[in-house]
Amino acid sequence: MADESTPEPTPASGSPSRRSLIGWGGAGLALGAAVAGGGVAVATRGGDGPRTVNAAETGAAVAFHGAHQAGVATPVQDRLHFAAFDVKTTDRAVLVQLLKDWTRAAERMTAGLEVGEGTDGKIAEAPPDDTGEALGLPPSRLTVTIGFGPSLFERAEFGLTDARPEALVELPKFPGDNLDAARSGGDLCIQACADDPQVAVHAIRNLARIGFGKVSIRWSQLGFGKTSSTTPEAHTPRNMMGFKDGTRNIAGTDTAGLADHVWVSAEDGPAWLAGGSYLVARRIRMHIETWDRASLREQEDIMGRTKVEGAPIGRQKEHDEPHLKSLRPDSHVRLAHPDSNNGARMLRRGYSFTDGTDGLGRLDAGLFFIAYQKDVRDAFIPVQRRLARHDALMEYLQHVGSAVFVVPPGVTGRDDWWGRSLFESTKEA
Amino acid sequence: MRRTRITVAATITAAALAAAGCTAKSDDSSKTDDSDGLGPIAITASDTACEVSDKEFAAGHMQFNVENKGSKVTEVYILFPDEKILTERENIGPGTKAAIHTEIEPGTYEIACKPGMKGDGIRQTIKVTGKAKAKTEDPVLVDAAALYRDYVQQQADMTLPLAEKFAKAVKDGDLEGAKKLYAPSRIGWERTEPVAESFGDIDPKVDVREDGLEDGQKWTGWHKLEKSLWHDKKITAEDKQLADQLVTDLKDWQKRVGGAKITATSMANGAKELLDEVATGKVTGEEERYSHTDLVDFQANVEGAFTSYGLLQKVAAKNDPALTAELDKQFKSLFTLLKKYGAGEKFVSYEKVGDTQRKELSDAVNALAEPLSNLAAAVVAK
Numbered sequence: 180m181a182d183e184s185t186p187e188p189t190p191a192s193g194s195p196s197r198r199s200l201i202g203w204g205g206a207g208l209a210l211g212a213a214v215a216g217g218g219v220a221v222a223t224r225g226g227d228g229p230r231t232v233n234a235a236e237t238g239a240a241v242a243f244h245g246a247h248q249a250g251v252a253t254p255v256q257d258r259l260h261f262a263a264f265d266v267k268t269t270d271r272a273v274l275v276q277l278l279k280d281w282t283r284a285a286e287r288m289t290a291g292l293e294v295g296e297g298t299d300g301k302i303a304e305a306p307p308d309d310t311g312e313a314l315g316l317p318p319s320r321l322t323v324t325i326g327f328g329p330s331l332f333e334r335a336e337f338g339l340t341d342a343r344p345e346a347l348v349e350l351p352k353f354p355g356d357n358l359d360a361a362r363s364g365g366d367l368c369i370q371a372c373a374d375d376p377q378v379a380v381h382a383i384r385n386l387a388r389i390g391f392g393k394v395s396i397r398w399s400q401l402g403f404g405k406t407s408s409t410t411p412e413a414h415t416p417r418n419m420m421g422f423k424d425g426t427r428n429i430a431g432t433d434t435a436g437l438a439d440h441v442w443v444s445a446e447d448g449p450a451w452l453a454g455g456s457y458l459v460a461r462r463i464r465m466h467i468e469t470w471d472r473a474s475l476r477e478q479e480d481i482m483g484r485t486k487v488e489g490a491p492i493g494r495q496k497e498h499d500e501p502h503l504k505s506l507r508p509d510s511h512v513r514l515a516h517p518d519s520n521n522g523a524r525m526l527r528r529g530y531s532f533t534d535g536t537d538g539l540g541r542l543d544a545g546l547f548f549i550a551y552q553k554d555v556r557d558a559f560i561p562v563q564r565r566l567a568r569h570d571a572l573m574e575y576l577q578h579v580g581s582a583v584f585v586v587p588p589g590v591t592g593r594d595d596w597w598g599r600s601l602f603e604s605t606k607e608a
Numbered sequence: 609m610r611r612t613r614i615t616v617a618a619t620i621t622a623a624a625l626a627a628a629g630c631t632a633k634s635d636d637s638s639k640t641d642d643s644d645g646l647g648p649i650a651i652t653a654s655d656t657a658c659e660v661s662d663k664e665f666a667a668g669h670m671q672f673n674v675e676n677k678g679s680k681v682t683e684v685y686i687l688f689p690d691e692k693i694l695t696e697r698e699n700i701g702p703g704t705k706a707a708i709h710t711e712i713e714p715g716t717y718e719i720a721c722k723p724g725m726k727g728d729g730i731r732q733t734i735k736v737t738g739k740a741k742a743k744t745e746d747p748v749l750v751d752a753a754a755l756y757r758d759y760v761q762q763q764a765d766m767t768l769p770l771a772e773k774f775a776k777a778v779k780d781g782d783l784e785g786a787k788k789l790y791a792p793s794r795i796g797w798e799r800t801e802p803v804a805e806s807f808g809d810i811d812p813k814v815d816v817r818e819d820g821l822e823d824g825q826k827w828t829g830w831h832k833l834e835k836s837l838w839h840d841k842k843i844t845a846e847d848k849q850l851a852d853q854l855v856t857d858l859k860d861w862q863k864r865v866g867g868a869k870i871t872a873t874s875m876a877n878g879a880k881e882l883l884d885e886v887a888t889g890k891v892t893g894e895e896e897r898y899s900h901t902d903l904v905d906f907q908a909n910v911e912g913a914f915t916s917y918g919l920l921q922k923v924a925a926k927n928d929p930a931l932t933a934e935l936d937k938q939f940k941s942l943f944t945l946l947k948k949y950g951a952g953e954k955f956v957s958y959e960k961v962g963d964t965q966r967k968e969l970s971d972a973v974n975a976l977a978e979p980l981s982n983l984a985a986a987v988v989a990k
Contacts, residue, residue: 267971301709304873305985392938392975395967 238317238374243289245589246454247442250322251526251551252431254410256372259402259530260379261460261547262387263328263365263582264394269336271607275598277393281325281369281386282596288378291318294385310388313381321373323382325597326458326584331366338608342601344449346457346554347585353567355577362462362580365397370458370549372528376403398580400462402530402547409526415489415497419465419531419544420575422482423489426497427517429526440524440558441551451600454588456551459525459559462532462580465545470575481571483512509571515562523558525550545576555583648707651719653700654678658721658730667738672708676700678723685720685729686710698725712736749872749987752919757870759915760800764862767796771858775851778833778843787837791901792953794830797858798905799912801885802878803868804861813857817895828853838898876920876984879913883977886910891970893958903955906969907946913980914939920987928986931979938976945972 241249268274284294295308332343352358371382380401387396406418407425410432415423429436438444445453470478479485483492483506491501491512506513517524528551533544552558567573587598648671650661655678674697676682683698686708694717695710714736720729774793777786797804797815805811812820814829821827828850836847889895890906917935925932945968949956961969 267975299707302985302989303709304876304988306981388978391978392934395971395974 238319240290240318241320241322243286243323243590244592244595246591247456248322248324248586248589249289250324250370250372251441251456251528251586252409252437253320253322253372254413254431255405255408255528256320256322256379257374257403257405258372258376258379259405259547259549260371260376260383260399261402261549262369262371262383262399263397263460264367264369264387264390265397266331266334266366266394268393269334271337271602273393274337275602277390278325278598278602279596280389282590284385284389285323285382285597286590286593288313288382288385289318289321289323291316291321294389310381310385312384313378316375316378319373319375319378321371321378321382323386324370324372324458324586326368326370326586327598327601328365328367328582328584330364334366335608338605339601340608342449342451342605344443344452344585346443346556347583348556348560350459350555350560350581350583351564353563353578355567355573356581357577357579358581359579362398362400364582365584367394368458368460368582368584376401400460400532400547400580401534402532404531406529406531406546407527409528411498418529418546419467419533420470420478420482422478422484422486423497424529424546425527426484426489429524436524437526440553441526443553447553449604451604452585452587453600456553456586457555458584458586459548459550459552459555460580460582460584461546461548461578463546463548464543464577464579466575466577467542467544473575480507481510481575483507483510507571509569511566511570511572514565514570520562520565521557523562525552525558525562551586559583648673650675651684651721652677653682653684653721653723653730655680655723656730658684658719658732660719660732660734662734663732664735664737667712667714667736670710670712672710674700674706674708676702676704676706678702680723681725682721682723683725683729684708685718685722686712687718687720689716689718714738746872746923748923749920752872752923753870753875756875756916756919757866757868760803760868760870761862761866763796763800763912764858764865767793768855768858768862770796771855775855778837778851779848781843781848783837783841783843786833786843787899790830790834790837790899791896791904794905795908795953797861798885798908799915800865801909801912802874802881803865803870805881806868806874807861807864810857810861810864814854814861817897829857830854834896834898872920872923872987873984875916876987879916879983880977880980882909882913882916883973883980887970887973887977891966891973893961893966896958900957900959901955902958903946903949903961904953907951907955910939910942910946910976914943917980917983920983924983924986927989928982931982931986934979935976935983938972938979942972942976945969 241253243249266274268277287294293309293311293314298307298309298311298314300307329343329347329349331337332339332347369383369386371379373379373382383399387394405416407428408414408416409428409430411428411430415426418424429440431437441456443452443455443457447453473481475486479492483501484490484497485492488495489497490499491506492510493502493505494500501512501516503513503516503518513519527549529546529548531544532547533542535543537543550559567578587601590597590599649665650659651672651674652659652661653674653676672684672686674684679702681702682700683696684700684706685696686694688694694712695708697706697708700706717734717736719732719734722729770789770793774786774789777789801811801815812825815831816825816827816829817831818827818835832850833847833854836843885895886906886909890902890909893900893902895905896902917939921932921935924935949961
């Protein structure tokens with residue numbers, strides 16, 4: 180059984196007591212809560228009294244356990260490694276065991292611990308369990324979040340067909356989509372976010388390694404700069420177009436907003452999904468060079484906001500409410516605004532990416548868009564349909580990758596594992 | 609045994625940890641010692657000293673706990689009297705600790721701490737007492753190594769006539785005939801390549817690819833002829849000489865290969881290396897970039913790995929039945945997958961294998977190679 184073969188994070192002899200570990204984990208939880216406020220009060224060792232530091236500076240751990248998975252409402256970390264997997268095994272029991280093994284590994288990595296028996300496994304003839312590149316690095320607020328793709332529910336051998344949520348629909352083709360199958364879809368996804376890219380990559384690499392023979396990476400994407408923040412009082416980050424992005428995002432502390440727009444409730448159903456969500460990922464390539472040639476007025480009119488301040492056109496400050504009617508009808512802000520979309524909102528958690536340059540010397544850059552929502556049929560799909568048809572920004576964008584996943588509820592403790600409620604409510608076909 | 613590493617930093621609260629800029633993952637070297645005799649030997653390195661807690665101890669498994677109290681990054685070597693390295697640990701940062709585990713036999717050794725990782729280092733002489741542990745090797749493993757030695761010899765013996773036929777076709781200027789004989793002449797070599805590579809000097813003569821050449825190195829061997837046959841589509845006078853040279857070099861291999869050092873561990877690692885060869889050279893189509901006969905090599909590599917594994921399977925199954933069950937399964941599925949593309953020396957050209965199929969092959973290789981990397985440990989486990 181996985182729980183037996185997976186070492187508890189208990190100390191070996193000569194290591195600190197379990198009590199101190201709990202203290203540490205507990206502090207991590209407390210920090211996690213404080214971090215939601217954007218800054219952290221930290222007692223400095225020199226006794227200068229508390230000071231506030233940027234959350235990323237603390238390198239702290241984000242609690243892995245909870246009713247919801249971490250990595251959704253969690254304050255957005257600086258870096259991303261996102262991977263989509265194809266499930267190769269046809270054996271439900273093997274898949275379940277993998278999910279258990281992954282859960283235990285993610286539990287350890289998010290706490291800043293090594294996978295399995297670590298990097299120094301003592302048996303010189305065997306490769307170490309942990310690949311080692313995160314040794315000596317703090318937890319860096321690593322979160323590891325799993326999602327299940329529509330194709331997983333279509334695999335008859337897993338017996339999940341009847342458990343497929345109605346809302347887990349394939350995304351329609353939107354005008355202008357130029358999707359690459361090799362960068363789209365997937366039976367499973369893992370989103371690893373951390374303030375240190377090496378920590379995020381370490382997480383994906385080690386999970387992929389555990390998965391060899393059972394799953395295989397279909398595609399993966401690195402993101403280097405957050406483009407949305409879930410902490411409104413912090414600076415709104417800028418995307419590769421040089422504009423602030425996510426000004427009106429749902430805040431991680433906005434319990435009502437999260438309940439209305441992000442988390443699936445028991446009433447929403449299906450029952451196994453209570454506390455979960457849906458994730459849409461889109462690899463959006465930006466035509467950076469032509470965008471950079473657009474005049475400032477053109478850029479601002481298209482976006483519907485000023486470039487430096489990020490204020491809605493005709494207003495003064497970033498957080499001023501936009502007057503939609505005075506914006507160009509094809510401006511991005513006007514089209515994407517909840518008021519233009521029956522109140523639809525998503526929690527955006529995207530990252531900028533730059534995968535070098537293409538063969539023509541153009542920056543292969545853009546936005547790896549990630550959005551969490553209660554129901555894609557009410558949120559991403561209608562909003563994107565509207566944007567794809569009318570948004571003036573589309574001239575500078577091309578959607579080249581796409582995937583949708585259902586995000587199961589959180590792992591509540593050491594006996595729990597990713598997808599337990601789904602698998603326990605279904606039987607092998 | 610459970611060897612969970614909990615960090616020293618975990619004792620500090622997260623807040624203090626943050627403020628102090630401490631790290632939460634550190635190499636905790638305060639693990640329990642598992643040496644046969646004395647406890648761990650402490651080596652305290654600084655910029656000017658290299659202190660060793662015990663300078664005389666009994667042979668066996670020994671753990672050295674190194675602590676760098678200096679201001680420079682250091683490294684620690686344990687050296688034989690002739691300066692050959694028994695073991696070493698590099699990049700031990702100031703204020704950090706590292707544990708070195710090694711089997712140490714009776715004799716005199718020098719410990720060298722090298723602050724700044726330069727020069728001869730600060731030396732200490734240590735004496736290891738006692739009798740060399742009589743190696744009680746599992747007779748099954750001794751048999752396995754002997755059988756594998758026979759296999760390796762057999763493959764070389766079988767290869768020579770095939771290589772001679774190939775060489776003759778080249779020398780006769782028979783382009784099409786040589787093309788047909790090329791891939792079959794390589795099968796025995798590909799099945800046992802890690803053993804041949806252990807000699808160091810033969811592989812670069814017979815199996816080097818153009819991109820593997822060093823400046824000034826003359827390109828000889830199979831792949832040079834491959835390029836002539838498929839890419840240049842002509843056989844030069846030099847190629848005819850190279851064909852003779854190939855046979856000469858392979859005869860050298862045939863003569864020496866029976867004397868290679870073969871142990872159960874080297875067999876297990878060899879099996880893993882054969883899969884590495886597949887993963888880095890064959891799946892990508894780099895190995896046979898002109899002839900596109902990669903799948904013939906691929907099959908041969910997997911067959912060679914399977915032979916090693918087959919000889920070790922019983923012992924490994926005793927120590928780690930889950931591992932061998934997985935390996936049995938993954939070998940089978942890889943062979944099944946390969947069967948779709950051909951058999952023996954007749955495989956489809958790798959050019960005709962699309963990206964999706966290559967990914968499928970790559971996935972199957974990873975599925976086998978990952979557990980295979982644990983075979984050596986399962987064989988040596990006590």
